[in-house]
Amino acid sequence: MKAQMFDMTRMWGMVTGLVLAIAYFASLYLGFKASEMLPMLVTAIGGFEMFLFSQDVWIKRKRKHG
Template identity: 55%
Template sequence: MKSTFDLMRLWAMLTGLVLAGWYFGELYFGAKPTDTLPMLIAAIGGFELFHCAQDILIKRGRTNG
């Protein structure tokens, strides 16, 4: 069973992918993207990178695997 936090990370990943697709779609079709959109994508990406690194450190600190 996944925890609520794991599900929140899943939704953050999906939201980040949708926002990135939206951003590149705007660039492809020649629309001017808002200034907020890249900041949202970077914030969600930073959230995921932080927790990925945290997971690696937690797994590394375990002595019995």
Template identity: 60%
Template structure:
């Protein structure tokens, strides 16, 4: 079973992807994109990158046996 934190990371990923699709959709349709949208995407991406790197470091620190 996934922890609450893992589910929060899943929702963050889905939200970031949805915002990115929205942003590039605005650009493709020629609408004026807001300044807030790229900042939200970058913040969520930074959240995910930090925790991905943290997972790698935790897995590297484990010893077998």
């Protein structure tokens, strides 16, 4: 059950990051002034997802090589 909850946390993180990125680029496209915190949130969530992805790759590689 713990794995499912962690996977759902990752899924919500991914969806939140995508929604924030879309909101940021939409505000730039439409000419609205975006909050200065919005790009920082997008990069923080993106960094979190990149870390988890690289951790998954590392764990899968480790299983294959010993």
